[in-house]
Amino acid sequence: xxxxxxxxxxxxxxxxxxxxxxxxxxxxxxxxxxxxxxxxxxxxxxxxxxxxxxxxxxxxxxxxxxxxxxxxxxxxxxxxxxxxxxxxxxxxxxxxxxxxxxxxxxxxxxxxxxxxxxxxxxxxxxxxxxxxxxxxxxxxxxxxxxxxxxxxxxxxxxxxxxxxxxxxxxxxxxxxxxxxxxxxxxxxxxxxxxxxxxxxxxxxxxxxxxxxxxxxxxxxxxxxxxxxxxxxxxxxxxxxxxxxxxxxxxxxxxxxxxxxxxxxxxxxxxxxxxxxxxxxxxxxxxxxxxxxxxxxxxxxxxxxxxxxxxxxxxxxxxxxxxxxxxxxxxxxxxxxxxxxxxxxxxxxxxxxxxxxxxxxxxxxxxxxxxxxxxxxxxxxxxxxxxxxxxxxxxxxxxxxxxxxxxxxxxxxxxxxxxxxxxxxxxxxxxxxxxxxxxxxxxxxxx
Numbered sequence: 001x002x003x004x005x006x007x008x009x010x011x012x013x014x015x016x017x018x019x020x021x022x023x024x025x026x027x028x029x030x031x032x033x034x035x036x037x038x039x040x041x042x043x044x045x046x047x048x049x050x051x052x053x054x055x056x057x058x059x060x061x062x063x064x065x066x067x068x069x070x071x072x073x074x075x076x077x078x079x080x081x082x083x084x085x086x087x088x089x090x091x092x093x094x095x096x097x098x099x100x101x102x103x104x105x106x107x108x109x110x111x112x113x114x115x116x117x118x119x120x121x122x123x124x125x126x127x128x129x130x131x132x133x134x135x136x137x138x139x140x141x142x143x144x145x146x147x148x149x150x151x152x153x154x155x156x157x158x159x160x161x162x163x164x165x166x167x168x169x170x171x172x173x174x175x176x177x178x179x180x181x182x183x184x185x186x187x188x189x190x191x192x193x194x195x196x197x198x199x200x201x202x203x204x205x206x207x208x209x210x211x212x213x214x215x216x217x218x219x220x221x222x223x224x225x226x227x228x229x230x231x232x233x234x235x236x237x238x239x240x241x242x243x244x245x246x247x248x249x250x251x252x253x254x255x256x257x258x259x260x261x262x263x264x265x266x267x268x269x270x271x272x273x274x275x276x277x278x279x280x281x282x283x284x285x286x287x288x289x290x291x292x293x294x295x296x297x298x299x300x301x302x303x304x305x306x307x308x309x310x311x312x313x314x315x316x317x318x319x320x321x322x323x324x325x326x327x328x329x330x331x332x333x334x335x336x337x338x339x340x341x342x343x344x345x346x347x348x349x350x351x352x353x354x355x356x357x358x359x360x361x362x363x364x365x366x367x368x369x370x371x372x373x374x375x376x377x378x379x380x381x382x383x384x385x386x387x388x389x390x391x392x393x394x395x396x397x398x399x400x401x402x403x404x405x406x407x408x409x410x411x412x413x414x415x416x417x418x419x420x421x422x423x424x425x426x427x428x429x430x431x432x433x434x435x436x437x438x439x440x441x442x443x444x445x446x
Contacts, residue, residue, distance in 0.1 A: 004429050004432050004433055004436075005018075005429075005432070007436060008432045008435070008436060011436065013435075014179070014432065014435055014436065017177065017178050017179045017435075018178075018179055020173075020174075020177050020178045021174055021178035021179050021180065021185060024170050024173055024174050024178060024185075025185065025186075025189045027170060028064075028073065028167065028170055028186055028189055028190075029064070029189065029193060031066075031071065031072050031073045031163065031166065031167075032063070032064050032065070032066040032071050032073045032076075032190070032193075033066075033069075033071055034071055034072050034073075035069065035070055035071055035072075036070050036071060036072055036074065036156055036159050036160060037152075037155050037156070037159065038140055038141050038152040038155060038156055039070040039134060039139060039140060039141070039156065040139055040140060040141045041068075041069055041070040041134075041139050045060075045065070045068040045069050046060075046067070046068050046069075046070075046137075046139070059078070059291070060194070061190075061191060061194060061416070061417055062076060062077075062078050062187065062190065062191075062287075063075065063076035063078070063190055064076065064189065064190025064191065064193045064194060065190075065193065065194055066190070067130075070134065070139070071163075072159055072160065072162070072163035072166075073163045073166075073167055074130060074160055074163065075123060075126050075127065075130070075160055075163065075164045075167075076164075076167055076186070076190060077164075077167050077168070077171060077183055077186050077187060078126070078288060078291070079119050079120075079122040079123040079126055079164050079168075080115075080119045080164070080167070080168045080171070080183065081183065081284055081285070081288045082119075082122050082288050082289075082292070083115050083116075083118040083119040083122055084115055084183075085285050085288060085289065086118060087111060087114060087115045087118060088338075088342070089338075091111070097111065097114075116168065119164065119165070119168055120161065120164070120165060123160070123161040123164035123165065124157065124161050126160075126164075127156070127157040127158075127160035127161050127164075128153075128157055129296075130156075130160060131153055131156045131157055131160075134156075135149075140152060140156075167186060170182070170186065171183050171185070171186050174186075179428060179431060179432060179435075180424065180427065180428040180431055181424070181427065184280065184420070184423075184424040184427065184428075185424065185428070187284070187420055187424065188420065188421055188424040188425070191417045191420060191421055192421065194417075232394075232398070233418060236391055236394070236418050237418060237422055239390075239391065240391060240418065240419060240422040240423070241422060241426065243275060243276050243384070243387050243388070243391075244274075244276050244279075244422070244423065244426050246274070246275040246276070247272045247273060247274045247275060248272075248273045248275065248376060248380050249270035249271070249272055249273070250270055250271040250273060250360060250373065250376060251268065251269075251270050251360065251361055252268070252269050252270060252271060252353060252358045252359070252360055253267075253268050253358065253359055253360075253361055254267055254268075254269070254356060254357055254358040255357040255358070255359075271349070271373075273344075273376065273377060273380055274380075274384075275380055275383060275384045275387065276384045276387065276388060277339075277340050277343065277344070277380070277381065277384060278335070278336050278339040278340055278343075278381075278384070279423050279427060280419055280420050280423035280424065281335065281339050282331075282332045282335035282336045282339060282385065282388060283332070283388065283392060283416055283419050283420065284420070285331070285335040285339075286328055286331035286332050286335055287328075287416060289331060290317055290324065290327060290328060290331065293313075293314060293317045294314065294317055294318075297314045325393055325397075328389075328392065328393065329389050329393065332385050332388055332389050332392060333382070333385040333386075333389075336381050336382075336384060336385035336388070337378075337381050337385075340377065340381050344377055346370045346371075346373040346374040346377065347370045349370070349373055350365070350366065350367070350369040350370035350373060353365070353369060354366060354369070360372060360373075388419070391418065391419055392416060392419065
């Protein structure tokens, strides 16, 4: 990876793209540290008072701690992700949107425009929920009749929604002028920015009031827990890299054909089908969907009675809940199939093979080939989703078994973070390699 970055830096065009991407990341991190007006969150952040609320940990992870400190990018890219999920699901269900998706570049532009509008609407909804939550916890500054609560609500909601729109625009700028997928790069930047904080929680730090804290300083079996967690993370990274590079190759034999004085075909090749063909998208989609009930809970947190059904219901959507784990697993499989169905069309693949005088050995051309490809893809999707769920759910199980949650340390979001980071890094490196190959191609005459 470092060699690829070094080689890309030597190419002027790619160097400009890399610098532009880095510039956008810097702007994102600056915005993630500018506080929203009228918000008075303590220096320790929201999570210091709500350490057991793992949904807040999820939002803090997705936003690079911007949610934790009430900054203008507190919602980050999450409304855009939710909007993309909604529009992609509706594209399958609504004929008008399905027709737009098949109209080429113009249709994609219209769908992208609709996605932006839905993002703003979701941003307004989540901003209002965030304001209500801050108000219920006493994290707002009231300065008398000069700034009534309604005015403060308008300002806070407007600033947070504008921050969401700005982050969405920054992501699109990366898509157009930078390297990598804009949404993924911004998520990656936010998660990486939390690494020092997570390391401090794990290994401890010097504190004037509580002394030296952290699991490395607890003694006993906790002395070995922190290094063991680090080893687990390293093994998970290696596992994710292996999973991302694994592929199933479908053999294809092309018949010989003569065009003019040249002979084409007559060779054996293969169609590579990646085991993890959906990348990090099932993780992002599933996490975003499961974040919606806790968002609703923010609106009615003051009205939920202790021991009531609603308290139990919303408790199901905490990342350490068994129900959450089951739903997470099922959504991973669903979105893996859904996302792969958008990317791969077995009938079209079979027609392309047939039109180029190719066949899969032992399979008749046409419909049998399409059925065979569909069968292969379905099995690979299931295998990829199962492999992905191992990484996504292992930290949750590890947290429960070791009792870290009882000691105010929750690493149940670690699997999601690592999958996103490694997946985005590999995807960006692959895009760099393809760009370099394109620029070093000398043509047909050499």
